Amino acid sequence: MTEISAEQRVALEAAAFRRLVEHLRKRSDVQNIDLMNLAGFCRNCLSNWYREAAEVSGIAMSKEESREVIYGMAYEEWRSRHQTDASAEQKAAFERSRPKE
Template sequence: MDDQTRTELEAAAFRHLVAHLQARTDVQNVELMNLAGFCRNCLSKWYRAAATERGVEISDAAARERIYGMPYEEWKAKHQREASPEQKAAFQQANAH
């Protein structure tokens, strides 16, 4: 496979992942972190880092909006729930070094 095709496939897969996460507002970031070790915020940071590596300036807010599909504060107000004690404990356990 040539590099251009690989890049196009990876970009398509990324767009599909972002669309899936935007549609699945029931899945909380803490759940993603506990199960997969990354969340929507991680994706927005990776997106911003990729832009910076290519000389493209993008703010944290703009990167988050790209991933969340709306301003982050709006997403939090509409969809974010308080993490349960079990979720918090699992997060602490997973991130204890």
């Protein structure tokens, strides 16, 4: 593997993150429950991870603020524009695959 500096690694990771967020914004047809069922995370998880990283860095951020970073708009606006009701099959798949505490 090519040697890269810590600064380059952070820049590459940030670029990949931005591309992932942009991809998720464009693919509003893909529901969060589908992401959870397939990959074990969704846009809300990503926004939580973003907020947690901000807090570790000493940056206060609300849940709503971090969701707006990921969704590109207020969460409630995104929900009203794009979210559909989960089917019985999607809900059942979620119950089977969700992490057990």
